[in-house]
Amino acid sequence: MRPALAVLILLAVLVVGTSVGLHVAAGPSAADAATGGKAVERAAAAGVKPVKEVPLLELPDPLPERTLQVPILMYHRIAVLNGDEPAVTTGLTVDPGEFQLQMAWLHDHGYNTISQLELFQALEEGKPLPDKPIMLTFDDGYRGIATIAAPIMTQFGYSGTAYVITDRIAAKKTAAPTWLTWSQLRILEQRGWDIGSHTVSHTEIPHMSPEAAMKTLRQSRFALERHLGHPVQWFCYPAGSVDQKSVDAVHKAGYVLATTTKSGDTLSAQDPLRLERIRVSNTTGVRGLAAALS
Numbered sequence: 123m124r125p126a127l128a129v130l131i132l133l134a135v136l137v138v139g140t141s142v143g144l145h146v147a148a149g150p151s152a153a154d155a156a157t158g159g160k161a162v163e164r165a166a167a168a169g170v171k172p173v174k175e176v177p178l179l180e181l182p183d184p185l186p187e188r189t190l191q192v193p194i195l196m197y198h199r200i201a202v203l204n205g206d207e208p209a210v211t212t213g214l215t216v217d218p219g220e221f222q223l224q225m226a227w228l229h230d231h232g233y234n235t236i237s238q239l240e241l242f243q244a245l246e247e248g249k250p251l252p253d254k255p256i257m258l259t260f261d262d263g264y265r266g267i268a269t270i271a272a273p274i275m276t277q278f279g280y281s282g283t284a285y286v287i288t289d290r291i292a293a294k295k296t297a298a299p300t301w302l303t304w305s306q307l308r309i310l311e312q313r314g315w316d317i318g319s320h321t322v323s324h325t326e327i328p329h330m331s332p333e334a335a336m337k338t339l340r341q342s343r344f345a346l347e348r349h350l351g352h353p354v355q356w357f358c359y360p361a362g363s364v365d366q367k368s369v370d371a372v373h374k375a376g377y378v379l380a381t382t383t384k385s386g387d388t389l390s391a392q393d394p395l396r397l398e399r400i401r402v403s404n405t406t407g408v409r410g411l412a413a414a415l416s
């Protein structure tokens with residue numbers, strides 16, 4: 123075949139393919155996927171054994187038209203207030219006794235916690251969920267998640283998701299007792315928990331340059347993968363600050379589910395990187411939680 127004729131045939135194939143809607147599934151770039159894979163490989167080489175099997179996921183293209191009513195509760199700090207905390211910390215703190223009452227209420231009313239993978243599979247693949255599914259999430263990585271919240275939740279057969287700021291993760295338990303340690307994150311995973319990224323330093327993505335945003339999204343994800351030994355594709359926007367450019371960056375960095383602080387419990391498969399949540403604060407109480415879930 124003459125070269126000129128071959129070129130003409132190739133052009134015709136491309137035109138026809140475009141006219142019938144030929145497309146490639148949108149997802150993280152090959153470079154991102156490779157870098158994430160290397161993070162997991164380095165973890166294995168360093169002897170880090172994952173305590174749970176976590177598949178590498180990709181959002182379908184096109185995204186399905188499906189909505190689910192699944193409340194995602196947003197907690198932060200579970201601790202006893204000593205009275206000298208700043209107002210913002212006080213507002214984020216739920217007393218352990220109150221937290222126990224809330225978990226008991228959820229259990230008595232038939233709620234079943236689900237994992238990030240179960241939510242992804244239900245939202246994007248149409249797989250079934252248990253009756254009255256609910257997801258419990260904890261932002262920032264306070265140490266009380268492991269020492270207080272998790273033991274209480276275990277009493278009711280519940281697990282959750284810890285969205286952690288990787289620069290704050292302590293190397294040892296002897297460090298200042300504010301933040302989770304790497305060993306505590308692994309113990310949470312042993313209890314069925316998921317670990318997600320809350321960036322490297324809690325900087326709001328829309329306020330960053332595209333290059334800086336991609337750096338923090340990748341670095342936090344790969345740090346978690348290197349220490350936990352498996353893919354980490356769950357994300358939480360710092361302060362709930364999000365715009366379309368942020369969503370695009372989170373997608374490119376390889377995440378497949380991301381939560382905001384927008385109030386609600388209607389989740390759309392068309393918008394998996396902007397999931398609504400229900401805030402639980404210092405003043406919510408059982409009555410407030412019941413009202414939010416009614």
